[in-house]
Each structure stands twice: as C-alpha cells, then as structure tokens.
Amino acid sequence: MTVAIPSSWVTHVGLEIHVQLLTNSKVFCACRNSYGDPANSNVCPVCLGYPGVLPALNQEAATKAYLIADALESSLSPEVSFERKNYFYPDLPKNYQISQYAVPLGSGGRFTFECDGDEKTLRIREVHLEEDAGKMIHVADVSLLDYNRAGTPLVEVVTQPDLRSGEQAEQFLIAFRSLVRYLGVCDGNLDEGSLRCDANVSVSGSESELGTKVEVKNLNSFKFVRAAINFEASRQAEELATGNSVRSETRLWNENRDVTESMRVKETDSDYRYFPEPDLPPYPLADEFFAAVKQRSVELPLARRRRFTAAYSLGARQAAFLTAEPDTARFFEACVERGADAGAVARWLAGEVQRLLHQRHETLTSSSLTPARLTELLSLIESGEINGKIAKQVLAATLATDRDPRLVVEQEGLKPVTDTEALEAVLEEVIAAHPQVQAQLARDDNKPVGFLVGQVMQRTQGQADPAAIHSLINARMARVQQR
Amino acid sequence: MDQQAQQAARGWARLSEDAALRSRWGERVRTLNAALNALIQFDPESREQQWQRPAGDLEHASPPSRLTGLPFVVKDNIAVADYGLTCGSNLLRHLQSPYTATAVARLQRAGSRVVGKANLDEFGMGSSSQHSAFGGVVNPWDAGVVAGGSSGGSAVAVAAGMVPFALGSDTGGSVRQPASFCGVYGLKPTYGAVSRFGLVAYASSLDVIGIVADGAELARAVFEVMRGVDEWDQSSIEVAPDDARAGGSDATPDAAPTVGIPRSALSDLDPAVAEALALCESRLQEIGCKTVNVELATLEYVAPAYYVIATAEASANLARFDGIRYGNRSSQVAGAAEELVLGSRSAGFGQEVKTRILVGTYVLRAGFQEQYYQRAQRIRTLVRRDVDRALERCQLLLLPTYPVPPFKVGGGGLDEFQQKQVDAYTCVANLSGHPALAFPVTISDGLPIGMQLMAPPFAEDRLFSIAGRLERKWPVQRAPGALTMDDLVPAEG
Numbered sequence: 019m020t021v022a023i024p025s026s027w028v029t030h031v032g033l034e035i036h037v038q039l040l041t042n043s044k045v046f047c048a049c050r051n052s053y054g055d056p057a058n059s060n061v062c063p064v065c066l067g068y069p070g071v072l073p074a075l076n077q078e079a080a081t082k083a084y085l086i087a088d089a090l091e092s093s094l095s096p097e098v099s100f101e102r103k104n105y106f107y108p109d110l111p112k113n114y115q116i117s118q119y120a121v122p123l124g125s126g127g128r129f130t131f132e133c134d135g136d137e138k139t140l141r142i143r144e145v146h147l148e149e150d151a152g153k154m155i156h157v158a159d160v161s162l163l164d165y166n167r168a169g170t171p172l173v174e175v176v177t178q179p180d181l182r183s184g185e186q187a188e189q190f191l192i193a194f195r196s197l198v199r200y201l202g203v204c205d206g207n208l209d210e211g212s213l214r215c216d217a218n219v220s221v222s223g224s225e226s227e228l229g230t231k232v233e234v235k236n237l238n239s240f241k242f243v244r245a246a247i248n249f250e251a252s253r254q255a256e257e258l259a260t261g262n263s264v265r266s267e268t269r270l271w272n273e274n275r276d277v278t279e280s281m282r283v284k285e286t287d288s289d290y291r292y293f294p295e296p297d298l299p300p301y302p303l304a305d306e307f308f309a310a311v312k313q314r315s316v317e318l319p320l321a322r323r324r325r326f327t328a329a330y331s332l333g334a335r336q337a338a339f340l341t342a343e344p345d346t347a348r349f350f351e352a353c354v355e356r357g358a359d360a361g362a363v364a365r366w367l368a369g370e371v372q373r374l375l376h377q378r379h380e381t382l383t384s385s386s387l388t389p390a391r392l393t394e395l396l397s398l399i400e401s402g403e404i405n406g407k408i409a410k411q412v413l414a415a416t417l418a419t420d421r422d423p424r425l426v427v428e429q430e431g432l433k434p435v436t437d438t439e440a441l442e443a444v445l446e447e448v449i450a451a452h453p454q455v456q457a458q459l460a461r462d463d464n465k466p467v468g469f470l471v472g473q474v475m476q477r478t479q480g481q482a483d484p485a486a487i488h489s490l491i492n493a494r495m496a497r498v499q500q501r
Numbered sequence: 502m503d504q505q506a507q508q509a510a511r512g513w514a515r516l517s518e519d520a521a522l523r524s525r526w527g528e529r530v531r532t533l534n535a536a537l538n539a540l541i542q543f544d545p546e547s548r549e550q551q552w553q554r555p556a557g558d559l560e561h562a563s564p565p566s567r568l569t570g571l572p573f574v575v576k577d578n579i580a581v582a583d584y585g586l587t588c589g590s591n592l593l594r595h596l597q598s599p600y601t602a603t604a605v606a607r608l609q610r611a612g613s614r615v616v617g618k619a620n621l622d623e624f625g626m627g628s629s630s631q632h633s634a635f636g637g638v639v640n641p642w643d644a645g646v647v648a649g650g651s652s653g654g655s656a657v658a659v660a661a662g663m664v665p666f667a668l669g670s671d672t673g674g675s676v677r678q679p680a681s682f683c684g685v686y687g688l689k690p691t692y693g694a695v696s697r698f699g700l701v702a703y704a705s706s707l708d709v710i711g712i713v714a715d716g717a718e719l720a721r722a723v724f725e726v727m728r729g730v731d732e733w734d735q736s737s738i739e740v741a742p743d744d745a746r747a748g749g750s751d752a753t754p755d756a757a758p759t760v761g762i763p764r765s766a767l768s769d770l771d772p773a774v775a776e777a778l779a780l781c782e783s784r785l786q787e788i789g790c791k792t793v794n795v796e797l798a799t800l801e802y803v804a805p806a807y808y809v810i811a812t813a814e815a816s817a818n819l820a821r822f823d824g825i826r827y828g829n830r831s832s833q834v835a836g837a838a839e840e841l842v843l844g845s846r847s848a849g850f851g852q853e854v855k856t857r858i859l860v861g862t863y864v865l866r867a868g869f870q871e872q873y874y875q876r877a878q879r880i881r882t883l884v885r886r887d888v889d890r891a892l893e894r895c896q897l898l899l900l901p902t903y904p905v906p907p908f909k910v911g912g913g914g915l916d917e918f919q920q921k922q923v924d925a926y927t928c929v930a931n932l933s934g935h936p937a938l939a940f941p942v943t944i945s946d947g948l949p950i951g952m953q954l955m956a957p958p959f960a961e962d963r964l965f966s967i968a969g970r971l972e973r974k975w976p977v978q979r980a981p982g983a984l985t986m987d988d989l990v991p992a993e994g
Contacts, residue, residue, distance in 0.1 A: 113820035
C-alpha cells in the first residue's frame, strides 16, 4: 500500500533509542559485557537475580551515559538515582528493571544533524541509564532463556516528536550512530541490536498538534526505520482521510510484507508501579566525575564536518564521507599532517582505498594501510615516480602483503618506463605490426593514436607513462610530415 | 569481654579442639531441635573438615579473635555457600546458595563456624515464627508460647544453648522481638552499618542483618567483626569507630548516660511489661543513669507507615521468585510463561506472604502512590526527626520491645491486625535507621520480658556498654533445659 500523504497532513515522529554501552562489565555486577558468547556464560548470582544479591553501579557505565547526555546538550543531573520498573517477563531476572524515572541523568537537550541537504535540530526529551533484559528464544514448542545480556548497561534516549518523515528519521539515526561511535560508547550495530530504535508516529492536521500516537517496533535496520515510518504515516493518513480514527496501539514492522501490524492495543498506560530503588541510594557525583566526562568529550561529527569543509576545501559529500566514522576522519587528518594533499587523500580514501577494503572485507583500522603508507603512495605519484595506474597496483600490493609502497615499487620493478628510446622501440614494433596504422599515420590521420597508446601500455604492462607515449607519437607524426 | 563471658567463649572454643566434645554437642543439639524446631538444617558431622582447618588457612583470615572457634547458626534467609537458602518457603525448599553473605564471610574469616540454618517466618514476614513451611518454632520457656519472629529459630537456638550466637534479620523487629520472647540479647544495627549483601530482601530500605547472642559483650564482638562498608552493598556506610564513639558513653565508660523514656507514647502496656519497664528504669538509676521523659508523638503512625513501605518494597523484592531460574517450579505443564509463574507462586508462597505482596502491589498502583507510599515516606521522615529530637535530650532511649508478654501459639488473643499494630515499638528503629538492642529484664509468670535501648546512628557501643553493665549486676536467667558447655564436659577427677 502506498498512499500519497495529502499535503495538509503533518507526520510527527519521535524516537526512543536504546544504546548498548561498550563496557568491560555489566552495569550492576562484574560479569563480562560481551556480545555473541555461548548462552548463559556471562552470568552470576547478581544478574540472575538470586535471592540476597544487591546491585553495585559500574562507574564506567555512568561515565559513558553522561558522555551521551553531555553530547546531546542535556542538562546533567548532579546525582544518579534509580527506580524500579515492575513487570513480569521471563527474560527479566528480578521481574523488575532498574531504570531511571523521576530524575533521568540527562533532561532536555538537542541534536543537530544534516537533513535533506540542510541542518535540522531535533529536541531531546531525556537520557537515562538502565539495565538490559536477557533474551527469550522460541524453538519449536519450547522457550529458551539466555541471560548473557541481562544486566548489560543500556542508555535510552527519548526524542521529542520533531521528525517529519521516515527519511528524516533515517538521516537522524545515521547521524546518531556516528555520534555514539565518535564517543566510543557503542558500536552502533543495528543488526546485532547494540543500537535499537522504536518510533512513535502520529499524523495530524497541523505542525503544532500531535495526532494519536502509535508505537512502531522491530526496526532493526535504517531501511526498516524509513520504510516502517512512511508506511505507518500513510496508513494513519488514509484512516483519517476516510473519516476513521487512529487507534492508540503498538505495531510491529513486518519486514516480509513491508507493513506494520497491530501487536497490542493500549487501553491505558501500563502501570509499572515505579518507586525509588532502595538498593541504590541517590549517589552524588563529585566535581571530578564531571571534569572527567568533559575531558572525555570529543569533537562531534557535525562540528568536524564543518571544520573539514572549511579547513581542507572539501566538497560536502567528501566531508560527509570522511567524518561519518571517527576512524576515517583520524586517518585523513594523520595523512594531511604528514604533508599529503587533503584533496588527494580524500579522493583516494573515498575511491580506491574504500573499494579495495570492501573487496578484502577489511576496515581502515584492521588493514595494513597506515597514514604513513598512504602519504608515501601519494608522494610517489606527485614526484612522478609512478603514475596513478601503477599507484593502484601498489596500493593493492601494500594491502595484500603488508609492505610499504616504496618497497613494493622497488621490489616489483613497478617504476614507469621513462626511457624514451625503449618506449620508442616498442612504439615502432607496434606500428610495424599494423601496416594499416602506419598508412593512417602517414596521411596525418590521428585516429589510431588511442589504439597505439593502449598497445604500448599493454606491451609495457602498464608501466609506461601515457603522456610520454602521446608525445612520442606526436613527434613521430611531425617528423613524417616534414619529410 | 568480662571474665564470665570470656570463660563461656573458651568453653565454646573447645569445640574446635575436641572431636568427641563436638559429637556429644551435636547429639544434644539434635535432641533439643527435635523438640524446638529452631533449625532447618543442622549437619555439622558432614562438615567436620571445617573444624580441622585453622582459621589462618582461610583466605584473608583475620588474626585469632574472641570469635575463633565459636559455632553459630544463620537465619535461613541469609546466604551461606553450600547451605540451603529456603527462607522458610516451599518455593525455595530445595535451593542451595551459590555464595556467602558478606557478614557471614567476615565472621568465618574471624574463625567462627557456621553449623546450621535457623527457622523463620517465611521471608521474614511475621512475628511468631509460625509462618514457616518447615513448621513453627517452639519457645524453650513454654511450648505453648510462640518464640517470636521472624528470627525465632535464631533466638531459640541461642536461648536453648545450642550456639552462643546466631544471625537474624530485623526489618520491623524480627531480631529484637524474638530475642525478648526467648530471654536473650538481640541487636538491630544502624541501617548501613552491616552489609546486606546475601540477606534475602524483604523490605530493602528497612532490612538489616542483626545478632542474637547470649550476652551483650559477645554481641559487641560479633558486631565489630561484621560491620563496615562493603563494595557489594552501596547502602553500606563506613564510620570510623572514633566518630561513632564521639560523645558516646564509651569515651568515659563509667560515666552515667541520661536515658530518655517516651512515657506518654507508651499506651496500653500490659501490666507485666509496665512492671518490667519500671524495674529496668530503677536498675538504670541504680547503676548511676539519669532517666528523663521524652516525647515520641509519631509512634502512633509508625505501624501503618511501616507496613505500607515494607509491603511495597516486598512486592518488588519477591517478584523474582517465579520458578524459572531456581526454586520449585509448578508441576503443571505450562502453555505459556505466565501460567508457569502463576502456578509456581501460587503453590510456593504461604498466605502471609501472599497477603503482603498484594497489599504492596495495591499501595504502589498509579494514582494510589500519593495516598499510601508517598505519605508513608513523609511519615518516615517525621519519625526520624522525632527520634533525633528525643535523642538531643538524652544519650539513649528506653522502651519495651513489645507491649505484651510472649503470646500463645495461635495468636494469644491478638488477631493478625493487632499483631501488626503492636510492632510499633520495634518498627520505629527500622523506619528511623537507628540502632537498637533488646535485652532480657525479668521473668514474669515463667516467661521472659525484654526492653530495648536505642542510640544515635552508629553509636552501638553505648548499647553494649549499658546492657553489659546491667547484665553483670543482674545476671540473666537461662531458659529451662538450656544446654551449657559444662553439661558436655565429663566431670574431671
């Protein structure tokens, strides 16, 4: 179903984003916080909710949660306090979740991101820290429980309903993922669930008024976020257009049918019977804590993009590519610091480097390419020691064999053939082998020039400089004419 | 420790040196327990090796202390590795604890040995030790009278001479009331003084691990070992002993503190209890204390506020018992997880526990929190201020542990509601967080009657000092048939 949304309808989208924090241990116990380990291998009496155990707050989790809140310009709570959120579910060991309710660690805030070719600022409602639940897996007629994830630290970011379309939500989420990766607090993998997102979608007749809210879940890729929100907005608009009303409910995105489907109707808000967590008395944070948070804050993607565009005279797309991942940006700047030309580095990173890495299933940091090596490669080109075509071969060899570009050039004899006599000999060989070409050249017909260059390049295994071949051909033609 | 207490401790310490003595002791305890049902688990024979192992072999062992070699039992809602952790509940009948509570581990490092787990009201909910899936506990003074609760098993084990001390938990008087009913000492430490890690939570903001002991000085020695901050309990607090003693009676041990009695708040005292209070007051004066009247007007709001907060927290604390990860699981084939949880909880919990979970769930409902939970929290703040204010006029507060003598099995004329109302005298210290020590005062009609002293936070030393002085001057009568070490040692020559 694709229904064009009448221009009079306004879509309002707010997101609830769950960020799994990268910490060594879980948020309230010493168990390893690690994805993909054998089921129930990272558990202890605390995260299994054994009788008599107590939670003890992991400082690293608190610091990383505050880093996110600070980056989102939230007002930071001077003390951390927790509530119990009570509900029964088999993946929740204590049958209550330790979360924040009365005073989240970050209140308010905003986040500016590139949206539809412009910049858009989204308001943040709150940022809070909580523990994750385990996983229940249904196999045939049994249910299995894995508590490895139970008690891992989770930050929930709730936005205001400032997004107007699935596309905007997708662009925001891409920028948000870039943010958490910059901060080093989350690896941002939607498919592994380390970044999870639910959308609250409503449609109304005006910018200022919200419609009846529908919560959409199961959005585990950027594509699904966009598609599900757009579908849901269209569905609601159609309901309204045909005189029906929208039900307040929770819907699931069905990725096989590309539709949202009703999961449960919200008669009233669930009663979680929140009350202050007595096991974790409000914990006032020292000035040193906030100083450490400030010290660990980094230049954020958008600021870096603006700086790159201005400082290195880059195009918007180049700057966007270079700053999307902190590793790419760091690599780029390291090359420039070593004296490489910014434009050349940007072109190579976005072009051949990315292509080869993709082909080799490697990343910039996992590969054997370093800023020093890329800088060396570019200086070999600039000095004319190799041409662009050879440079690509050198880069491939550097990646495959972990050697410096200069060493590759020397060991494989990849220097361009600059010996004019040798080149001229090859050229004559080619001409001699093609009498028709010889005749054309004699008539001062320059049609076969391209063919000749190609042939010479082929015979020299690409090591000849095409420009040099061109000038040899021109010189030869001039000589023939003079005769 | 005074001479008498030291002698007693030496007697107990001989257990660790003498296997034959241990064997006779084990037999006697078993015989006593058959009549009293104080212990859910007692199998020292299967743990003989713990006596062979000197305390110094234990990791981080403390140097030999007054507690070296002393056996003790632990209320069965406190975790000890390789022991059960039934909490007196059918639901946890077969649970083995995978870990040891911090307070217990500290005592073990000081050389004390856990020898059994004590019976209790299920999950610490009750004041008679009759609400246990393992049967009621019998008071050694009179089999027709309750032992008090919920730490009735711990109190009876000490009163009957099975062990010199025991650990209990005190959420609303659960150590002090049974100690008074059984004629022994019962300490509720300051909230935060002793780590709760390993204590199965009933009401987290009120729960403390407490001590039952056969003397004030032994209670002090046990407390000194258990207390102190624990990284696994963020509500635990470290207070330097000097801070705690500052201004306390111990700076000048012979000084006579002023003791305040909130007389106008003590309505409806049973005549026997009123008499015991008067006796205690005169004894305090005799050892040089001055007694004054103080106000404690909020006492009448203590019981309702206590039950709102305790049940609210209990409703969440007991939610984890669903039969999924541990505990008895409903034997009915479950079509859905909810059925399994419902079946396990319906079959596993006793009536008193179910009642309190339901009340707690009710008072926390959206729209009702202001009327119940928030209001109870405000009362709690007022009670704390009230006690602090009373303690500005004196160094210690004296009040009965319970307004009536130990009651008969079956309620003794008190219905379930009245049994909760009369908890006010003990609940006040749980709401306010102050330390309180129950101690035996007299025997009336063959039953012990106790009083309690309350002190400022972390001033437990004052409690032990005064109770110890009273004990030395007016020795405490032992329960009929109580075991003594002398009984076990064959007469020499």
